[in-house]
Structures are given as structure tokens and as C-alpha cells.
Amino acid sequence: MSGWLDALERLAGSRAKAGLTRQLRPRPAAxxxxxxxxxxxxxxxxHPQVIEGSARFLDAYGLGATGSRLVRGSTEAHAALESSLAEWMGAPAALVFSSGYLANIAAVRGLTTVCDLIVSDAYNHASLIDGCKISGTRTIVAPHNDPAGVAAILDAHPGQTALVVTESVFSVDGDLAPLAELHRVTSARGALLLVDDAHALGILGPRGAGGVAAAGLAGLDDVIVTVTLSKSLGGAGGVIAGPPQFIRHLIDTGRTFIYDTALPPAIVGGVQAAVSIARAAxxxxxxxxxxxxxxxxxxxxxxxxxxxxxxxxxxxxxxxxxxxxxxxxxxxxxxxxxxxxxxxxxxxxxxxxxxxxxxxxxxxxxxxxxxxxxxxxx
CATH class of the missing domain: 3.90.1150.10 (Aspartate Aminotransferase, domain 1)
Incomplete structure (x- = not known):
């Protein structure tokens, strides 16, 4: 066996001893x-309406998007979903990605174009952590759900434009971030606030508009929101919602948007139906x-x-x-x-x-x- 494969076997053995081996378990349709x-x-x-919505667009467009959003992958269905999501979430504009992971990476990288410091909650999702690493921007990990701790970090770095990154509902323990308090800290210091609202959309806020809306922060120009379409909406994909200037910046420069095949229209159609149901649910x-x-x-x-x-x-x-x-x-x-x-x-x-x-x-x-x-x- 090659040396690098031997090394992987040793690492797998170490993980097994620590109880950290993972397995794929394919499940049947029934x-x-x-x-x-x-x-x-x-x-x-x-849901029957979601299945019908997906089937209708599968019949109209075929299986895949056939290209990236900037080549052939953008359809009328994508534009309609972005409009629906922005209106629901109370955001000026929205942009659909093929996954929430890629949306989070794009959001962090895009915002660090104008920010030179990241303050990231200690319990943030791996996609946010990876976005911080990929951005190359100095990142300081803040104590979990601690606005005072965030304030102290920002105050220790005067003159730097900062990005504070958090989830709204955290994906492991399900606890809620103090978004209103965090925004008071960031707005007073000229920082931006990025909120991953994946586990709150459809559950919290007016008509299920999410944790950011529940905190009264929807539509503010210093708050950017990411969500996934794979949780309450039962589909796949990710979204970034925020000022139109930032959405324009992502379309022009976001690598995980530009170079990735678009979300299939059949998924978009199903999610569009799910949005209509979720708003009234x-x-x-x-x-x-x-x-x-x-x-x-x-x-x-x-x-x-x-x-x-x-x-x-x-x-x-x-x-x-x-x-x-x-x-x-x-x-x-x-x-x-x-x-x-x-x-x-x-x-x-x-x-x-x-x-x-x-x-x-x-x-x-x-x-x-x-x-x-x-x-x-x-």
C-alpha cells in the first residue's frame, strides 16, 4: 500500500479508538x-403541493439547470423564488445558491471585501468557520452568545471595520442568539452583522419569516442574512438576503456563485410552493x-x-x-x-x-x- 494510504489508515484507526468513525446509511424510499x-x-x-410544484418545473425545464447562474442556469423560477424569499424575510434583495454551505462561504468572503476583522461566535456552523478561513481575514472567536464579549473585542480594535458572524438558532443545541443585543453592539461601532438564519426560517418571526425578523432587524442595511432551503422548506439550496448593492457584488465576484452549477429548476419550483405553505403555516x-x-x-x-x-x-x-x-x-x-x-x-x-x-x-x-x-x- 502507498505511504499516503497507510497514513490515512492510521488516521482512521485513531478516529475509531476515539469513537469518531462515521457511517453512511442509505435509506429506502419506503x-x-x-x-x-x-x-x-x-x-x-x-407535501403534495411541493411535489406538484417540483414536478411541474421538472417537466418544463428537465432535470438540471444545465449551467451556472451566469451561463444558462438562471431561470424565471430562480428569479421568482428570490423575489418571494426577499419579500417574506423583509429583505431588499436575495440571491439563491445551490447550497447553504456555499451561500455562507460567499457571504463571509463577500463581506470581507469591505471588512478587515471578523468576530465569529464560538459555536458557529462549519460553513461559517470555513468562510472565515477561506477569506484570509483576521478572525477572533468570541464567547458563545456573549454581546459584551463581542463589544470588548470590537473596542480592542478601534479603527477597523468589523464583521460579526453568528447563527440565529444554533444548529447543535438549538439555543437562540441575542440578535437585538448583538445589533446594538455592532451598530454602535460601525460593524456589520451576518446572521445564519437557517434553523429559524419557517419557525420564528411573523409568518415564519425567521429569527432576524423576530428580533426586529429585517431589512436593515447593516444586517445580512443567510438561510438554507433544505430545512423548514424541505428542499435544497441556500440564500443570501441583504442590500441590493451587496447582491450585485456577489453576482460579480462571488466564486461559489459564479463557478457553481445552479440549483435545479425542479428544486426551485418545489421550494417556491413550500414558501407559500410555510408563510401560512x-x-x-x-x-x-x-x-x-x-x-x-x-x-x-x-x-x-x-x-x-x-x-x-x-x-x-x-x-x-x-x-x-x-x-x-x-x-x-x-x-x-x-x-x-x-x-x-x-x-x-x-x-x-x-x-x-x-x-x-x-x-x-x-x-x-x-x-x-x-x-x-x-
């Missing part, structure tokens, strides 16, 4: 597992709120340290990575899918199950899933 692991919060991925949001209370009550009564979720994500600490893997596997064997998060996916080095709420799961199945989680605990 999957009867109760889903408390995915991100389909509003249960729209298989107060009943589904109420169901998620009720289930959040139910899951906290059930797990707390069983002795687990859980915090009421801000949206639809909740974590349950595990004794270690091996215990988390075994817990998740036992749940799966009994027909319940749960997330298993271990380092390096967990910023504090603590392993846990991540549970997500899905309005499409029937009440009886949800109650059964909670019983299974408790009974399978290590």
Missing part, C-alpha cells in the same frame, strides 16, 4: 422510521411549539438535562462519543431516527443526541419515539 433527526421541521418535503408552528414542551417534559421527568428549544432543535447530553453512537443505534433499531453529534461537530467537545421536531410526524409516533429515546438511554 422508510417507516420516525424521523427526529432530519431538518424537515414543517413536514413539507413530501401558523398551525404547524403551533404544533412544533406544543411538541417542544412535550419533549422537554418527558425527558426532564426521565432525568435528562434538557433546555427548552428556541425553535425545533434540542440536544440531550451523552456520557461520551461511544455512548452517543450506541444510543442512536439502539433507537434506530427500534424505528426511531435521532441525530448523533460528536466532536468535531460539537464545539464544546461534548457528545449528545440532537433531536429535531417534525410537524409531519403523527402524534402517536412522536409519543412512541420519546418513549424509545428514554428506554434506550445508556
Amino acid at each position: 422508510d417507516f422510521v420516525v424521523d427526529l433527526a432530519g431538518n424537515d421541521y414543517l413536514g413539507l418535503s413530501a 401558523d398551525d404547524r408552528r403551533a404544533l412544533l411549539s406544543s411538541r417542544a414542551a412535550q419533549i422537554v417534559s418527558r425527558l426532564s421527568a426521565a432525568g435528562f438535562a434538557v433546555v427548552p428549544p428556541a425553535a425545533a432543535v434540542l440536544s440531550v447530553p451523552a456520557p461520551g462519543p461511544e455512548a452517543a453512537v450506541a444510543w442512536a443505534a439502539d433507537c434506530r433499531d427500534r424505528g426511531v431516527a435521532v441525530g448523533c453529534f460528536r466532536p468535531p461537530s460539537t464545539p464544546d467537545g461534548t457528545s449528545r443526541l440532537r433531536l429535531t421536531l417534525n410537524a409531519g410526524v403523527p402524534d402517536a409516533a412522536f409519543a412512541h419515539a420519546l418513549d424509545v429515546i428514554v428506554e434506550c438511554a445508556p
Whole structure:
């Protein structure tokens, strides 16, 4: 075996000893597992109107976009979705990417054209962290959800134009960032605020417009928002929303926009239908709120340290990575899918199950899933 393959085998062995081996588990179309692991919060991925919307554009445009957005990949469907998303989120303009990961990288890189310092929350998603690294801009990691800590960092660097980067609802533990307080800190110091609103869109704010809208910050010219279309909207893709000048800058210079094949029109059509449903889905949001209370009550009564979720994500600490893997596997064997998060996916080095709420799961199945989680605990 070649030397570099030997090196990879040694690294794989080290990961296995630490309980950090990961596996792909392809699922069939007829999957009867109760889903408390995915991100389909509003249960729209298989909604008949969403399927119909996707099928209609599949028939009209074919399977793929056939090129990048600037070559042949932009369709009337893309433009309509961008308009709908901007109006829903209360933003002046929006730009659709093929994934949320690429949108986050583009947002950070694009903003560092005019910023020379990044202040990044310690618990930010990997895509934001990678955007900071790729930008080459000096990055200081701020304590998690600590506006005073952010203020101290900014005050220690006078004369520098800064970009503060955070999520609204954090993807591992599901806690909510103090966005209004953060904006008071950034606006007072001439800094920009970038918010990844992926886990809040469709759940929080008026008509589900997101965490930024819920905090009263929608449409401000010093707040830029990214979201994914793969969570509450049940599809795929990413979006950057903000001032039209910034959107223009991204179209002209954003490498993950310019050089990437566009999101397929069939996905765009399905997501457009999902947006219409999500905006009127107060009943589904109420169901998620009720289930959040139910899951906290059930797990707390069983002795687990859980915090009421801000949206639809909740974590349950595990004794270690091996215990988390075994817990998740036992749940799966009994027909319940749960997330298993271990380092390096967990910023504090603590392993846990991540549970997500899905309005499409029937009440009886949800109650059964909670019983299974408790009974399978290590």
C-alpha cells in the first residue's frame, strides 16, 4: 500500500479508538422510521403541493439547470423564488445558491471585501468557520452568545471595520442568539452583522419569516442574512438576503456563485410552493411549539438535562462519543431516527443526541419515539 494510504489508515484507526468513525446509511424510499433527526421541521418535503410544484418545473425545464447562474442556469423560477424569499424575510434583495454551505462561504468572503476583522461566535456552523478561513481575514472567536464579549473585542480594535458572524438558532443545541443585543453592539461601532438564519426560517418571526425578523432587524442595511432551503422548506439550496448593492457584488465576484452549477429548476419550483405553505403555516408552528414542551417534559421527568428549544432543535447530553453512537443505534433499531453529534461537530467537545421536531410526524409516533429515546438511554 502507498505511504499516503497507510497514513490515512492510521488516521482512521485513531478516529475509531476515539469513537469518531462515521457511517453512511442509505435509506429506502419506503422508510417507516420516525424521523427526529432530519431538518424537515414543517413536514413539507413530501407535501403534495411541493411535489406538484417540483414536478411541474421538472417537466418544463428537465432535470438540471444545465449551467451556472451566469451561463444558462438562471431561470424565471430562480428569479421568482428570490423575489418571494426577499419579500417574506423583509429583505431588499436575495440571491439563491445551490447550497447553504456555499451561500455562507460567499457571504463571509463577500463581506470581507469591505471588512478587515471578523468576530465569529464560538459555536458557529462549519460553513461559517470555513468562510472565515477561506477569506484570509483576521478572525477572533468570541464567547458563545456573549454581546459584551463581542463589544470588548470590537473596542480592542478601534479603527477597523468589523464583521460579526453568528447563527440565529444554533444548529447543535438549538439555543437562540441575542440578535437585538448583538445589533446594538455592532451598530454602535460601525460593524456589520451576518446572521445564519437557517434553523429559524419557517419557525420564528411573523409568518415564519425567521429569527432576524423576530428580533426586529429585517431589512436593515447593516444586517445580512443567510438561510438554507433544505430545512423548514424541505428542499435544497441556500440564500443570501441583504442590500441590493451587496447582491450585485456577489453576482460579480462571488466564486461559489459564479463557478457553481445552479440549483435545479425542479428544486426551485418545489421550494417556491413550500414558501407559500410555510408563510401560512401558523398551525404547524403551533404544533412544533406544543411538541417542544412535550419533549422537554418527558425527558426532564426521565432525568435528562434538557433546555427548552428556541425553535425545533434540542440536544440531550451523552456520557461520551461511544455512548452517543450506541444510543442512536439502539433507537434506530427500534424505528426511531435521532441525530448523533460528536466532536468535531460539537464545539464544546461534548457528545449528545440532537433531536429535531417534525410537524409531519403523527402524534402517536412522536409519543412512541420519546418513549424509545428514554428506554434506550445508556
